[in-house]
Amino acid sequence: MKTKDKILRTALQLFNEQGFRTVTVENICEDLGISKGNFNYHFRKKESLIELLYDSMVEEVNELISAIPFEDAKVSYFLQTHQALFHIQAKYRFFFLNFFEILNHYPAIKEKYLQRYELEKNFAHQSLKVYMEKGVLRKDIRVEELDRIIDVGYVLNNSWAVDAEIHFSGNEHQKMIHYLKLCCGRLEPYLSPSAKKEYLAYFDRLQKEMPV
Amino acid sequence: MKTKDKILRTALQLFNEQGFRTVTVENICEDLGISKGNFNYHFRKKESLIELLYDSMVEEVNELISAIPFEDAKVSYFLQTHQALFHIQAKYRFFFLNFFEILNHYPAIKEKYLQRYELEKNFAHQSLKVYMEKGVLRKDIRVEELDRIIDVGYVLNNSWAVDAEIHFSGNEHQKMIHYLKLCCGRLEPYLSPSAKKEYLAYFDRLQKEMPV
DNA sequence: TATTTTCTAGTACAATTGTACTAGAAAATA
DNA sequence: TATTTTCTAGTACAATTGTACTAGAAAATA
Numbered sequence: 001m002k003t004k005d006k007i008l009r010t011a012l013q014l015f016n017e018q019g020f021r022t023v024t025v026e027n028i029c030e031d032l033g034i035s036k037g038n039f040n041y042h043f044r045k046k047e048s049l050i051e052l053l054y055d056s057m058v059e060e061v062n063e064l065i066s067a068i069p070f071e072d073a074k075v076s077y078f079l080q081t082h083q084a085l086f087h088i089q090a091k092y093r094f095f096f097l098n099f100f101e102i103l104n105h106y107p108a109i110k111e112k113y114l115q116r117y118e119l120e121k122n123f124a125h126q127s128l129k130v131y132m133e134k135g136v137l138r139k140d141i142r143v144e145e146l147d148r149i150i151d152v153g154y155v156l157n158n159s160w161a162v163d164a165e166i167h168f169s170g171n172e173h174q175k176m177i178h179y180l181k182l183c184c185g186r187l188e189p190y191l192s193p194s195a196k197k198e199y200l201a202y203f204d205r206l207q208k209e210m211p212v
Numbered sequence: 213m214k215t216k217d218k219i220l221r222t223a224l225q226l227f228n229e230q231g232f233r234t235v236t237v238e239n240i241c242e243d244l245g246i247s248k249g250n251f252n253y254h255f256r257k258k259e260s261l262i263e264l265l266y267d268s269m270v271e272e273v274n275e276l277i278s279a280i281p282f283e284d285a286k287v288s289y290f291l292q293t294h295q296a297l298f299h300i301q302a303k304y305r306f307f308f309l310n311f312f313e314i315l316n317h318y319p320a321i322k323e324k325y326l327q328r329y330e331l332e333k334n335f336a337h338q339s340l341k342v343y344m345e346k347g348v349l350r351k352d353i354r355v356e357e358l359d360r361i362i363d364v365g366y367v368l369n370n371s372w373a374v375d376a377e378i379h380f381s382g383n384e385h386q387k388m389i390h391y392l393k394l395c396c397g398r399l400e401p402y403l404s405p406s407a408k409k410e411y412l413a414y415f416d417r418l419q420k421e422m423p424v
Numbered sequence: 425t426a427t428t429t430t431c432t433a434g435t436a437c438a439a440t441t442g443t444a445c446t447a448g449a450a451a452a453t454a
Numbered sequence: 455t456a457t458t459t460t461c462t463a464g465t466a467c468a469a470t471t472g473t474a475c476t477a478g479a480a481a482a483t484a
Contacts, residue, residue: 024470024471024472025471025472025473026470026471026472036472036473037473037474037475037476039473040472040473040474040475044473044474045472045473046471046472046473
């Protein structure tokens with residue numbers, strides 16, 4: 001592995017553990033056993049670390065989204081996608097732990113983020129519409145309620161990691177299940193009976209997959 | 213107003229605007245037109261600013277909670293209390309903008325926070341139980357769903373301010389309505405018919421109160 | 425092999441920041 | 455009025471941090 005990649009990997013790890021503000025360039029170098037000069041050769045600015053890591057995350061999310069099967073709408077796909085998304089978010093959790101501060105300090109990242117936000121919101125709207133048409137969701141959901149479901153989803157996706165860091169003490173698998181339920185459960189009262197069965201079955205299965 | 217209070221007020225304002233990490237002691241002194249030495253006389257540590265501000269917030273929340281009328285359960289009380297809570301949170305929003313970082317850097321605050329968390333969670337459980345008994349909420353809500361409603365409420369309460377800062381552009385009143393709906397709307401599908409009417413009427417009224 | 429490019433360590437330094445300390449003004453109290 | 459307490463400004467300084475720069479090693483290329 002090249003030094004540049006090692007730096008990125010170590011930075012990500014330390015950022016996730018301590019928050020990006022607390023971690024200094026020197027911490028990263030120390031942890032990695034290289035000199036500050038070496039770091040400086042690969043990254044002139046500390047900022048570029050954050051931006052590169054953000055870009056990596058976005059790339060992973062993009063790959064995930066483009067792989068969603070659209071033809072047949074199933075709750076389990078919804079849950080599966082969210083599960084995968086949560087894994088990516090956990091991998092880059094420093095970004096969510098310092099959400100406001102990062103967006104405030106790195107205008108380039110904020111702009112990218114806001115662009116994605118628009119795209120993803122449209123995407124969510126379309127998805128839910130398809131779900132209603134295909135009978136996964138009840139058809140009598142008011143537009144206002146649908147909007148709220150989407151908005152809440154966004155807030156929860158951006159903040160579950162903080163809650164997990166502060167409150168959750170359990171293994172990674174349990175954490176995943178807990179927050180998946182937390183975020184996706186908002187659909188529960190709107191699911192059609194068959195979809196609700198599928199929903200509950202998904203989590204039963206997930207619970208059994210639990211690694212001892 | 214005493215210098216000490218002026219410092220607290222200015223600090224709060226700057227923290228809310230720029231995040232507590234960005235704001236230096238010097239910024240506060242400059243904004244206030246006093247010397248660093250003066251600041252240092254009133255507050256030996258920058259930390260104590262944060263802790264005092266946190267305590268003020270908790271005190272205001274405590275007053276609010278202790279004033280909740282318990283005898284007759286009504287949705288509008290639930291909404292009213294949340295509205296008041298949101299005002300307090302907006303007043304001290306720096307705390308929520310830098311939630312993870314503050315809890316991570318100030319163990320004293322984290323401990324206080326976690327203690328409150330337990331208390332408030334029990335409180336929420338009791339409240340919802342009363343609501344179910346008195347027919348505000350449907351009586352067939354599963355325990356798991358009830359837990360989720362409470363957990364989601366907590367996450368949303370702690371993170372709506374960040375979302376507002378990043379995404380919302382409107383006046384304070386509109387902001388309040390938007391995020392009140394966002395957070396409290398999760399009860400909507402569980403409300404009894406009469407309570408749902410009350411719920412919708414509350415927001416209709418709120419919308420009309422709108423200051424031009 | 426000779427030359428160029430890539431990489432690493434080490435040093436230096438400016439900028440930032442919190443806070444300790446001193447001197448004396450202003451206010452309160454005896 | 456004399457004395458004590460509270461408050462303010464100003465200076466000094468240590469600690470932290472990011473990054474520029476130099477010298478030379480290591481690797482790649484001609």
